[in-house]
Amino acid sequence: MQQMALDDSGELSDEALMVLFANGDEAAARILTTRLTPVVMAHAYRLLGDRTEAEDIAQEAMLRLWKIAGDWRQGEAKVTTWLYRVVANLSTDRLRRRGRNGPPLDEVPEPRDEAEGPAERMQTQARAEALQAALNALPERQRQAVVLRHIEGLGNPEIAGIMEISTEAVESLTARGKRALGAALAARREELGYGDD
Numbered sequence: 001m002q003q004m005a006l007d008d009s010g011e012l013s014d015e016a017l018m019v020l021f022a023n024g025d026e027a028a029a030r031i032l033t034t035r036l037t038p039v040v041m042a043h044a045y046r047l048l049g050d051r052t053e054a055e056d057i058a059q060e061a062m063l064r065l066w067k068i069a070g071d072w073r074q075g076e077a078k079v080t081t082w083l084y085r086v087v088a089n090l091s092t093d094r095l096r097r098r099g100r101n102g103p104p105l106d107e108v109p110e111p112r113d114e115a116e117g118p119a120e121r122m123q124t125q126a127r128a129e130a131l132q133a134a135l136n137a138l139p140e141r142q143r144q145a146v147v148l149r150h151i152e153g154l155g156n157p158e159i160a161g162i163m164e165i166s167t168e169a170v171e172s173l174t175a176r177g178k179r180a181l182g183a184a185l186a187a188r189r190e191e192l193g194y195g196d197d
Contacts, residue, residue: 014079015072022069029066032079037062040083046147047091049132057094061086077161084152084162088144095140123193130192134184142177149174 012020012028014036020028040061044054061083072079135143141163148159149170156174160167185192 015074018065018069018072018079019074021066022072032065033062036065036079036083039080040087043084043147043152044087044091046132046135046151047088047144048094049136053094057087057090060090078158081158081162084148084154085164088162092140092144127192130185130188131181134181137184138177138180142173142180145170145173146177146181150178 012031014032017028017032017035021032037058041054041058044057044061045051048054048057064086065079065083135147138146144163145159148154148162149156154162156167156170159170159174163170165173
């Protein structure tokens with residue numbers, strides 16, 4: 001089994017690493033896992049609002065990626081696009097099983113940035129909780145489109161591929177979702193530290 005030089009790993013695309021892994025390169029799998037697991041975990045958390053469930057979804061999505069590695073055809077889709085679709089589907093299934101009522105957001109711990117002082121941490125946490133609560137209130141498809149577009153930073157054509165809808169439908173979902181988020185958060189501007197300055 002030939003191993004790639006780890007020095008070259010930063011220059012290789014996810015797709016190239018998938019092909020290397022499919023050909024038996026274990027280092028490629030480690031690099032992809034390190035590179036993609038945080039992305040998958042963050043996406044699942046934004047869709048579910050529950051860190052434990054997001055960890056389960058991220059693990060399942062990565063396992064599915066490894067299972068299809070041997071059949072991966074470079075150039076047909078981006079690895080991240082495939083993973084976003086798997087995470088979205090797994091999250092949708094999880095939301096349907098538990099209903100839309102997950103644990104209260106105050107029970108979901110937020111990671112702490114030690115560079116911030118206590119007041120800043122509290123405000124950052126309050127903002128994150130308010131955003132997550134507003135996202136949770138959106139219809140499922142709107143939430144998925146808004147998260148992919150405005151939090152993950154994907155383009156409408158890529159989102160359309162992930163959600164298996166037209167780009168026009170993506171634009172409509174994100175516009176409606178963004179308006180609903182704005183309306184939900186508008187009353188809390190001052191409380192969350194967003195003054196009129």
